Amino acid sequence: MTRDALVKTIGAETVGAVPARGAEDGESARVVFAAIAANLAITVTKFVAALVTGSASMLSEAVHSLVDTGNEALMLVGLKRSRKPPDERHPFGYARELYFWTFVVALVIFAGGAVVSIYEGVEKILHPQPVEQAWINFVVLGVAFVMEAISWVVALRAFNADRGEAGVFETVHASKDPTVFIVLFEDSAALVGLIIAAACLSADLLLDQPVYDGVGSILIGLVLAATAAFLAYETKSLLIGESARPDLVHGVRALVREENVVDHVNEVLTIHLGPKAVIVNLSLDVRNEVSAGQVEQALARIERRVKERFPEIRRVFTEVRAGEHQKRP
Numbered sequence: 001m002t003r004d005a006l007v008k009t010i011g012a013e014t015v016g017a018v019p020a021r022g023a024e025d026g027e028s029a030r031v032v033f034a035a036i037a038a039n040l041a042i043t044v045t046k047f048v049a050a051l052v053t054g055s056a057s058m059l060s061e062a063v064h065s066l067v068d069t070g071n072e073a074l075m076l077v078g079l080k081r082s083r084k085p086p087d088e089r090h091p092f093g094y095a096r097e098l099y100f101w102t103f104v105v106a107l108v109i110f111a112g113g114a115v116v117s118i119y120e121g122v123e124k125i126l127h128p129q130p131v132e133q134a135w136i137n138f139v140v141l142g143v144a145f146v147m148e149a150i151s152w153v154v155a156l157r158a159f160n161a162d163r164g165e166a167g168v169f170e171t172v173h174a175s176k177d178p179t180v181f182i183v184l185f186e187d188s189a190a191l192v193g194l195i196i197a198a199a200c201l202s203a204d205l206l207l208d209q210p211v212y213d214g215v216g217s218i219l220i221g222l223v224l225a226a227t228a229a230f231l232a233y234e235t236k237s238l239l240i241g242e243s244a245r246p247d248l249v250h251g252v253r254a255l256v257r258e259e260n261v262v263d264h265v266n267e268v269l270t271i272h273l274g275p276k277a278v279i280v281n282l283s284l285d286v287r288n289e290v291s292a293g294q295v296e297q298a299l300a301r302i303e304r305r306v307k308e309r310f311p312e313i314r315r316v317f318t319e320v321r322a323g324e325h326q327k328r329p
Contacts, residue, residue: 030154032072032079035183038151039069042144049140055131056124057197057216058140060117064193064224065144067113068186071105075179078102082274092315095274096239102178103235109186110228117221124214130204131213137201145194152187159184174245177275178235189227193220244270244278248310252280255305261290261298266321276312283319295320 046062049055078101084094131137158180163171172181200216203209243249253268266283273279282302286295303316 030158032075032179032183035151035155035187036069036072036076038147039065039072042147043069045140046144049136053132053134053137054129055134055137055201056120056213057200057220058137060120060217060220061141061144061193061197063116063120064113064190064220067108067224068190070112071108071186072183074101074105074108075182079179092273092279093277095277098274099178099235099239102182103232103239105182106228106232106235109224109231114221114225114228117217117224119221121214121217121219121221124217125211126214128210128214130210131201134201134205138198141194141198141201145191148187148190148194152184152191155180155184155187172234176238176242176272178231178238181234182231185227185231189223192223196220196223238272241271244272244280244312248278248313251309252282252306252313255309256282256284256302259298259302261286261294263287273314278310278313279315279317280306280313281317281319283321285321 043062043065046058046065050059050062075098078098081097081101082095084097086093159171162175162177162180166174175181196219197216200212200219203212249268249270252270253265256262256265256268262284264285266285267281269281269283271279286298290298299318299320302318306316307313
């Protein structure tokens with residue numbers, strides 16, 4: 001290839017399957033499995049308690065746990081499908097499947113959890129009925145709180161492992177792995193819902209006002225709606241496509257600048273296909289006096305060094321231009 005031909009092309013580096021992300025996916029799956037195990041047991045117990053006592057708050061909590069269990073199953077589907085290798089129709093792989101299914105989770109929380117809970121609460125307020133054998137509800141709420149707290153601690157530890165000194169919301173906004181923070185926020189909403197249910201059932205018993213049971217169901221629905229809106233906003237951004245973290249972009253730019261053949265780095269464009277799958281597109285000006293062979297060797301070195309420094313980078317595409325920066329006034 002001549003030098004003139006080289007500088008007019010866009011070079012695609014290393015075509016192939018995205019390497020497996022076993023360690024990262026394993027941690028995410030462990031968090032999800034822990035949440036599923038807790039929610040399955042809690043769901044059955046809550047439904048039984050709701051049927052026996054007739055409590056709207058307990059029924060809302062049962063629906064909430066059922067929705068959470070289904071959501072975590074959807075996230076496992078996303079994790080599995082995101083590992084599929086590239087094919088002709090999807091040459092960059094299926095990593096974004098994870099983002100799609102987590103966005104679906106946010107929608108299900110709203111439609112399956114918030115709407116049903118608010119509806120049940122309104123019905124109970126309009127047609128109040130006393131809660132029977134209330135002690136059953138308090139026993140179930142106590143057991144559920146312990147189990148949800150265990151799941152919450154597992155999710156919090158996984159979340160804090162990547163958080164460092166950053167704040168919670170700052171970390172969620174910067175995170176490219178939605179599975180951990182979705183489970184964390186679901187469990188947090190569940191714990192808040194359990195506290196609301198216990199408080200409203202207590203008010204029902206102490207004041208002999210069944211309407212408070214319905215109020216508790218509505219409040220639980222509002223908590224779920226707020227959680228769903230927040231998670232939908234965060235996962236939508238990932239689904240559309242977010243750039244890599246600033247230190248990766250700056251690090252790639254610095255590595256490229258170290259090559260003698262490079263006169264100027266025009267752009268370093270990045271996009272996340274998955275939590276640990278990044279594509280980089282470089283735009284470079286090369287020095288006029290270097291040969292095509294030197295440019296090819298430099299590009300190979302750039303790709304190798306970039307991937308060694310940042311293992312999450314799967315492919316590097318390079319647009320090379322002939323010393324245009326030197327000609328600018």
